[in-house]
Structures are given as C-alpha cells and as structure tokens.
Amino acid sequence: MALDQAFVGRSYPPTDPYEVGREKIREFAESIGEDNPVHTDREAARALGYPDVIAPPTFVFAISFSAAQDVVHDPQLGLDYDRVVHGDQRFVHHRPVRAGDRLTVTSTIEAIKSLAGNDILDIRGDVHDESGELVVTAFTKLVSRSLEGS
Amino acid sequence: MTAHTPMTAKVAYADVEKGTELPPRSFPLTRGALVRYAGASGDFNPIHWNEDFARKVGLEDVIAHGMLTMASAARVVTDWAGDPGALIDYGVRFTRPVVVPNDEQGALIEVSAKVAAKLDDEARTVRVDLTATSKGQKVLGRAQAVVRLA
Structure with missing residues (x-):
C-alpha cells in the first residue's frame, strides 16, 4: 500500500546529542583505509586550520541514519522496514564534523x-552542533521494494 | 571568507580544467574489512557478514556496505584534494551490490574520477564525477562530489 502523502514535510524531534570522539574518528578512518593524519593527529588538523581532528566525509551517516530510524519505524507512516534498501545518499557539509562536536539531528520527510x-x-537530516550551527545536511533515499517487483 | 572555509586543498583551482582526471585507485574489500567497517560504523546488518542470511534474503553472497563503497570512492577525491574537509558535497546512488567472497582477495572496487565542471571561480569549487566498478560493472550511479580547491 502506498505511503500517505500527508507525511511529506513532517519533521521529527531532534535527537539527543551525539558526542564525536577522537578515537571514534580514528577507528572509522582506519576502517575505510584512510590514513590522512588530519583524522588522527590534532597538530596535523590544526595545520590545516581545524581546531581538532576532523571526521571523514561519510562518518556522519551513522548519526544521521540512526536519527532516520524514528521515521523508518514510525508506526503511523507504516513503512515495510524488512523490504527497505538504501537507494541514494548525499551529504552537504557546511563544515567538517570534528572531535568534540555534540551533534543533534532533525529528520524531515522531504x-x-x-x-x-x-x-x-526521501529523508533529510539536518545535523546541528551545540551552538545551533548547521554542520551537515544528509539526504537519504530509502526504497521499500514491492512484494512482486523483487 | 568564513573561518570554516578550507584554504588547504593542495590542488589549485587555476590548475584544473573540465576533463582533468584524478589519479584512479583500486580498493580491495575482504570479509575482514567488512567486519571492521561494521564495528566502526555500527551497521551490523547480517547481509554484510553472514552468507547464510544473505542467501536467505535473495543475495548471491555477503555484500559490502554501500556506505563503505561510498567512503572508499570518496578517497579518490580527498586524496587528490589533500584535505578531506575540502569535499563539501558528495552524493551517490547505490545501483548494484558489491559481492564479497569469503577468500583472501575478497572484492575489488575500482574508482576513477574527473573534473566535470568548474562551478564557481570565487569559491574555487569544481564538480567531480566518479565511476566505481566491481567486476567490470558499475556499483555506484550519479556519483558526484563538489570540492573546494586552493
């Protein structure tokens, strides 16, 4: 059954803050084979003008996708979660995510x-830091496959 | 110019033109790499590590996390730019799963990229189009990045 168009534009309450840790950034960078010291060495990050180590560009997905679960599992929306695949992903970085950030995500059905x-x-996740600055906008397209189609 | 505007890419806007090719790279993805990424990203979906489960849901075998493919492809751009924070917009479509056999080689993702357009002379931004293949077949579609150069 098609999802209710009335949900377009609906926003969900902001998530509790996620505190970005240096060691988590290191662990993530290593898991994607990334060895740029800007992810692990504070001095190297400072040399590039950042106050602390920065996260690789896709690091924030774990935070934005966790927030999107509120949408995916909204019983009123009624998405068939077992049939969901990740269609598209896009990040618009207003600045890099960095160690020490306390990030909250507001998800909106676009x-x-x-x-x-x-x-x-289509879900948009607006990721803000503690001061209210917009850090990243994450666009996630989820596809719930039809029972016949697959 | 805001405090967050990176000035630190090692490639100068003036030195690139439409068609400039970035150094291509290949990324081997073994089962071990998938387990490591699962831990670092918090995505423990068993289709990425349990072949019985993967087959039960209709896949040929265990597949790589789409986000790992996306993160790997990004490295062609961030290694070229020198500063991962210079990647300000990055989006992909997940068009085909990357099957990762349980052997020492795993899967190989081959990524090439070129400058598709110079977007803004003042902001020194270019659009880079990426191609990612595994076994000769495209695994990402519409893969585009906007990079702010020096």
Missing part, C-alpha cells in the same frame, strides 16, 4: 513516491 509498486522515501 518526499514520498510510489514507483512500480516500490515506496520511495
């Missing part, structure tokens, strides 16, 4: 479409 029986859900 679009709902139905295509060949698939439900397609």
Whole structure:
C-alpha cells in the first residue's frame, strides 16, 4: 500500500546529542583505509586550520541514519522496514564534523513516491552542533521494494 | 571568507580544467574489512557478514556496505584534494551490490574520477564525477562530489 502523502514535510524531534570522539574518528578512518593524519593527529588538523581532528566525509551517516530510524519505524507512516534498501545518499557539509562536536539531528520527510509498486522515501537530516550551527545536511533515499517487483 | 572555509586543498583551482582526471585507485574489500567497517560504523546488518542470511534474503553472497563503497570512492577525491574537509558535497546512488567472497582477495572496487565542471571561480569549487566498478560493472550511479580547491 502506498505511503500517505500527508507525511511529506513532517519533521521529527531532534535527537539527543551525539558526542564525536577522537578515537571514534580514528577507528572509522582506519576502517575505510584512510590514513590522512588530519583524522588522527590534532597538530596535523590544526595545520590545516581545524581546531581538532576532523571526521571523514561519510562518518556522519551513522548519526544521521540512526536519527532516520524514528521515521523508518514510525508506526503511523507504516513503512515495510524488512523490504527497505538504501537507494541514494548525499551529504552537504557546511563544515567538517570534528572531535568534540555534540551533534543533534532533525529528520524531515522531504518526499514520498510510489514507483512500480516500490515506496520511495526521501529523508533529510539536518545535523546541528551545540551552538545551533548547521554542520551537515544528509539526504537519504530509502526504497521499500514491492512484494512482486523483487 | 568564513573561518570554516578550507584554504588547504593542495590542488589549485587555476590548475584544473573540465576533463582533468584524478589519479584512479583500486580498493580491495575482504570479509575482514567488512567486519571492521561494521564495528566502526555500527551497521551490523547480517547481509554484510553472514552468507547464510544473505542467501536467505535473495543475495548471491555477503555484500559490502554501500556506505563503505561510498567512503572508499570518496578517497579518490580527498586524496587528490589533500584535505578531506575540502569535499563539501558528495552524493551517490547505490545501483548494484558489491559481492564479497569469503577468500583472501575478497572484492575489488575500482574508482576513477574527473573534473566535470568548474562551478564557481570565487569559491574555487569544481564538480567531480566518479565511476566505481566491481567486476567490470558499475556499483555506484550519479556519483558526484563538489570540492573546494586552493
């Protein structure tokens, strides 16, 4: 059954703050084979003008996608979660995520479409730091595959 | 110019033109790499480490995290730019799963990229289009990055 268009534009309450740790950034950078010292060495980060080590560009997904679970599991929306695959992902960085950031995410449903029986859900996650500065905007497209189509 | 505007990319805007190719790279992804990424990212979906489960949901075998493919491809751009913080906009479509066999080689993701457009002479931003393949087939679609150069 197609999702209710009335949910387009709906925002969910901001998440509790996620504190970005230096060792978490290091662990993530190593897991993607990234050895740029700007992720692990504070002095190297400072030399590039950052106050502390910065996270690789896709690091923030763990935070934004965790926030998107509020949308995915909203019983009123009724998305068939077992059939969901990740369609598209985009990050717009207003500045790099860095160690010490305390980030909250506000998720908004940007679009709902139905295509060949698939439900397609576009979620925007606005990631703010403690001062209220917008750090990253994460755009996530989820596709709930039709029972026949796959 | 804000305090967050990176000036630190090692590639100068003036030195690139439409069509400039970035150094291509290959990224081997073994099962071990997937387990490591699962831990670092918090994505423990068993399709990324349990072949019985993967087959039960209709996959050929264990597949790589789409976000790991996305993160690997980004390294072609961030290694070129020198400063990962210079990547200000990055988006991909997950078009085909990367199957990772349980052997020493795993899967290989081959990534090439080139400057598709010079966007803004003042902001020194360029759009880079990426191509990521595994076994000769595209695994990412519409993979584009906006990079702020020096």
